Amino acid sequence: MPDERDAGRVPGLMTARDYTQLVAREICDALSQTDEQQVETLLDMIEAANNIFVGGAGRSLMMMKAFAMRLMHIGLNAYVVGETITPAVIEGDLLIAGSGSGQTKMTLALVEAAAARGARTAVITGHPDSPLGQTAHHCLHLHAPVVFVNSARPTRQPPGTLFEQSLLAQCDAMILMLMHRRGTTEEHIRRRHTKFE
Template sequence: MSATAAAPIPSILLELQRTLQSVDEQQVDKLADHITEAGAIFVAGAGRSGLMMRAFAMRLMHLGLRSYVVGETVTPGIAAGDLLLIGSGSGETKGLVSMALKAQSMQANVAAITVVPESSIGKLASTLVHVPAATKEAGTTAASIQPMGSLFEQSMLLILDAVILRLMERTGQHANAMFGNHANLE
């Protein structure tokens, strides 16, 4: 058994540390700016990336922001001044590219979190956070001991949690106040 297989958590933590230290903090700040300025925030992603985006929409709701997950039955239409935030490792998922184009046609802003800034979604985004991680697609430059896009997905969740901390600071909100927006019918 390899040392990595015997102790995967320290190896995963090292990968996350290496990846997150390479993320441009100015890009993260710019994303927080766009969220603050948006009328409503729509999030989208496919597969596990989509799950990370759903978690982010929940935290935005806890902050009292109008946030929606694209594809849910209660999600309204996007409008001018709104923000569509897409999480996509490859930046080439066809359905997500179509969403970005539609959002732009409605004069909404598009932001992206991706491994590939020069991807179709990356080129459509006015705000981009580049995550130098491996994706499930072959040919990405970053190596990972983890399968498929795990490193990207984990990194994206932590980056989005950092955005929440920035938004909490900007709005003067604390976790106790946010708990007032937590689901209570469970």
């Protein structure tokens, strides 16, 4: 495969397949560094919660919405913060926030509000030392940072993209793990899937 660093100097050097493989490789590299215990702890929190709320901003919120949808499909009570049908968060519930930077003020406010009402909180972020990473009860660190130190970029993609891709992939992997834990089958999911299509 051509070196992607040369692609900017030689137009057309990389093919569509090359770029697709580049993206897939970056996601695999990022997720290969995820701490297994951090994942297991978050799964324990999900299974212990009465209701699961997800939140975030921008594309991170889109990925969290996809996660909430799958949580519902496997039989859990999952809601998206800000939607009109979302109930009040109370003790015994869990809020999971996604934020690449860990600094998004609106998302930080959600975590603080949930904790103030007695709910447990977790954040999935590329920056565990950020305000969100330090405020939530639990932090799942994805090695796909949005803010780069000393210009060290682990990605050739636009800022934030690798985190958002890794967030969706990690959440989908956690759904598979929850299915295994709970004995959920494809038939269970099919029964809960929308019938309005």
